[in-house]
Amino acid sequence: MRTGSPPVWIAMEVAVPQGSTFPSADEELIRTDPRLPGLRSLLTGDAAAALLDTLLPESQERPSRITVVRGRYRRGTSFTATLVLHSADGPQYAFARAFPPDAAAELAAELDYARRWHPPAARSAGLRALAAPRLHGLCSSPDLGIVLGPPADDRALPALRWLVDEPHRSTGLAELSPRTRSYLAGHHWTGQTSDASGAPRLVLHARSAGVNAACYLGPALAGIPVPGLVKVSRYGLVVTEWLPGTPVNRLAASAQEEALAQAGRLLARLHAAPPPRELPRRDLDTALSCAAADLSALLPRLASRAAAVAQDVSATLARTETPSVFVHGRLAPTRIIVGEHGPAFVDLTEAHRGHPAVDLAWYAASCAAAQPRPGRPVIPPEPLLAGYLDALPPPLAAHVHRDLGAVTAAALLHQATVPFRRGAPDWGIRAAALLATAEAALAEQ
Numbered sequence: 001m002r003t004g005s006p007p008v009w010i011a012m013e014v015a016v017p018q019g020s021t022f023p024s025a026d027e028e029l030i031r032t033d034p035r036l037p038g039l040r041s042l043l044t045g046d047a048a049a050a051l052l053d054t055l056l057p058e059s060q061e062r063p064s065r066i067t068v069v070r071g072r073y074r075r076g077t078s079f080t081a082t083l084v085l086h087s088a089d090g091p092q093y094a095f096a097r098a099f100p101p102d103a104a105a106e107l108a109a110e111l112d113y114a115r116r117w118h119p120p121a122a123r124s125a126g127l128r129a130l131a132a133p134r135l136h137g138l139c140s141s142p143d144l145g146i147v148l149g150p151p152a153d154d155r156a157l158p159a160l161r162w163l164v165d166e167p168h169r170s171t172g173l174a175e176l177s178p179r180t181r182s183y184l185a186g187h188h189w190t191g192q193t194s195d196a197s198g199a200p201r202l203v204l205h206a207r208s209a210g211v212n213a214a215c216y217l218g219p220a221l222a223g224i225p226v227p228g229l230v231k232v233s234r235y236g237l238v239v240t241e242w243l244p245g246t247p248v249n250r251l252a253a254s255a256q257e258e259a260l261a262q263a264g265r266l267l268a269r270l271h272a273a274p275p276p277r278e279l280p281r282r283d284l285d286t287a288l289s290c291a292a293a294d295l296s297a298l299l300p301r302l303a304s305r306a307a308a309v310a311q312d313v314s315a316t317l318a319r320t321e322t323p324s325v326f327v328h329g330r331l332a333p334t335r336i337i338v339g340e341h342g343p344a345f346v347d348l349t350e351a352h353r354g355h356p357a358v359d360l361a362w363y364a365a366s367c368a369a370a371q372p373r374p375g376r377p378v379i380p381p382e383p384l385l386a387g388y389l390d391a392l393p394p395p396l397a398a399h400v401h402r403d404l405g406a407v408t409a410a411a412l413l414h415q416a417t418v419p420f421r422r423g424a425p426d427w428g429i430r431a432a433a434l435l436a437t438a439e440a441a442l443a444e445q
Contacts, residue, residue, distance in 0.1 A: 024425065025420070025425075025427050025428035025429075026044075029043075029073075029298065032300075033075055035075075035076040035100045036076065036077075036098050036099070036100060037101065037143075038079075038098035038099075038141065038144035038145045039079055039098055041098075041141075042079060042096050042098055042146070043068065043070070043081075044068055044423070045066040045067050045068050046066075048066045048081075048083055049062070049063070049065065049066045051141070051144075051146070051148075052139070052148070055139040055140075056139070061087070063085035063086055063087050063092075064086050064087055066083055066084065066086065067083070067084040068081050068423065069082040069083075069184065069421070070082075070422070070423060071186055071187065072294065073297055073298060074297055075298075075300075076100065077099075077100070078099050078106070079097070080095065080097050080185050080186045081095070081185065082095060082183055082184055082185040083095070083096055083148070092129055092150075093150070093151055094148055094149060094151070095149060095153070095186065096146060096147070097110065097146070097147050097148075097185075098146050099147075100145055101145040107140070107142065107147060109155070110138070110140075110149075111138060111140060111147065113153065113155045114138035114149055114153040117153075117161060119131040119152065119165070120164070124167075124175070125177055126176065126178040126179055126193075127167060127176065127177065127178070130150060130160055130163065130178075130180075131152040131164055132150055138153055151183055151189055152164050156187065156208040157189055157207075157208060158235070158236065159189075159206040159233075159235050159236035160189060162233070162237070163178075163206070163235070166235075169233065170233045170235055170237050171204065171231060171233070171237065172230065172239070173193070176193060177193070178191030178193050178204055179191060179192050187208050188205070188208065188349070189205075189206045190203065190205055190206075190347075191203070191204040201241075201242055202230060202241060202242055203227065203241070203242055204237060204239050205237065205240070205349050206236060206238075207236070207349050210236055211236055211237065212278065212280060212349075212351075213229060213232045213238070214278040214279045215279070215348045215351035216229040216238070216348055217229060217276065218273070218275060218276040218279060218326050218351070219270055219273075219326070219345065219348070219351075221273075221276075222270065222273035223269070224266055224269060224273075224344075225243075225266070225341065225342070225344035226243075226345050226346070226348060227240035227241045227243050227346055227348075228241040238349065243344055243346055244339055245338050245344065246337065246339075247333055247335075247338075248260060248333050248343065249333035249334070251338060255338075257383045259336070259342070260336075260387065261383040261384070261386065261387035262342050262387065263336050263345075263384055263387065264383065264384040264385065264386065264387025264388035264389075265387045265391040266343060266345070267328075267345075267359055267360075267388050268387070268388050268389075268390075268391035268392040269391065270326055270345075271325040271327070271356045271359075271392065271396060272325075273326060275324065275353050276326075279326060279352060279353050280352045280353070281324065281352060281353045281354075282352045284314060284317065284354075284410075285314050287414075288310035288314055288410060288413065289310055291310065291414045291416070291417075292306040292307050292310040294417050295416045295417055295435065298417060298420055298431065299428060299431060299432070302431070302432060302435055305435060305439065306416070306435060309409055309410075309413050309435065309442060310410075310413065312409075313407075313409050313410045313413075313442065316403070317355065317403060317406055317407070320402070322355055322356070322403065323356070324353035324354060325353065325354065325355075325356045325396070326351065327351065327354040327356070327358045327359050328345055328348060329350035329352050329354070329359075329362070330350040330362060330366075331345075331360075331362050331363045331366075332363060332366040333366075335347045355399070355403060356392075356396050356400050357399070357403050357407040357408075358411075360380045360388065360400070360407075360408075361404060361407040361411040362411045362414075363380050363384065364378050364380045364408060364411070365378065365408060365411035365412045365414070365415045365434075366415060368415065368434065369412075369415035369418040369419065369434060370418070372433060372434075378408065378412070378441070379408075405444050405445035406445050408438075409438040409439070409442045409445075412435070412438035412441065413434075413435065413438050416434040416435050416438070417431065418434075419431050419434075
């Protein structure tokens with residue numbers, strides 16, 4: 001039963017003094033990190049297109065435009081970006097990394113990884129896309145410290161080479177031509193296969209941190225609707241069934257409310273079920289330190305505040321023992337799919353053992369980062385929260401009520417780099433606002 005409503009945290013707004021002028025956040029980043037001269041060439045699509053034009057031979061066709069998805073930035077050390085190369089044949093994907101030009105070992109490792117593999121000639125169009133554009137081999141600009149290549153040359157995702165080399169052994173499918181659904185260089189790749197009619201059939205997942213069958217088997221054994229597990233290969237690839245449906249945030253308002261309430265009840269069932277022994281644990285202190293370091297690299301003036309949030313969250317959650325439950329890990333509106341039989345959870349590759357408040361906090365923080373609304377509460381939608389708390393066993397509900405503020409602060413700290421990664425022109429202001437909201441959540445804890 002519910003034991004009252006958790007406190008509410010208001011999204012903060014960071015004011016910019018009137019009459020003052022500030023360089024754009026991107027220009028400030030470039031100016032203050034001279035160790036990465038290639039950074040400027042990878043922050044925008046136009047800059048990446050200009051770079052690629054200098055690297056490709058004149059005879060090779062250029063993409064009509066390039067979209068950049070920013071990845072992790074380490075000040076003075078490295079920056080990773082995903083490039084989407086648009087052409088008449090559809091999008092193709094590539095990774096790009098920038099290092100200091102004098103980082104000879106890192107650059108050599110990237111080049112060596114690409115040069116010691118040659119993709120097989122007989123492949124489907126989908127598999128060719130993972131190894132192409134070969135970009136005249138792995139493109140590199142030593143003066144800028146940049147390397148650029150196709151997903152199969154991404155050292156963080158070795159499963160993609162196994163997929164291209166041995167598709168049957170990796171997936172169990174006799175014929176395979178996957179379409180890339182999502183690629184984040186250095187982190188993950190998700191592909192989709194279709195049947196003869198073109199309808200989606202299977203989803204393929206590869207992650208830099210590896211994959212775990214328990215992420216899907218655990219919920220399925222507990223009766224929670226999730227994609228069926230088809231195959232887990234020893235090469236680091238998970239194959240699941242495609243679940244038809246609509247993301248919950250795209251439903252009409254009336255249907256969305258009921259679907260969120262149902263999803264809340266499902267989430268409570270998931271958290272109440274014993275997590276499989278094989279489900280990985282996450283070290284909270286390490287995750288918080290990494291989140292604070294990522295934000296500090298982008299905005300050094302926020303470093304002490306980010307570190308304080310990380311330390312305060314750790315201290316708050318260490319005061320009492322909380323049972324670890326099966327958490328989705330990255331719950332967001334796009335990961336709750338509503339089909340003819342109701343809602344289901346998808347994209348569970350980040351599932352782990354964690355605090356029962358993690359999924360609610362991550363849902364609220366991801367919404368706050370995607371659509372910043374200063375002055376609006378940073379809490380899960382009321383139907384989701386009510387459905388969850390009504391169905392949750394009282395002992396777990398008590399832990400959620402007690403710690404939701406601290407766990408929400410942790411999620412907001414993780415989300416503070418999202419405005420940069422999405423290339424928002426005012427990403428510095430938005431990141432500071434998310435950090436301020438995290439501080440407010442902790443203050444109300």
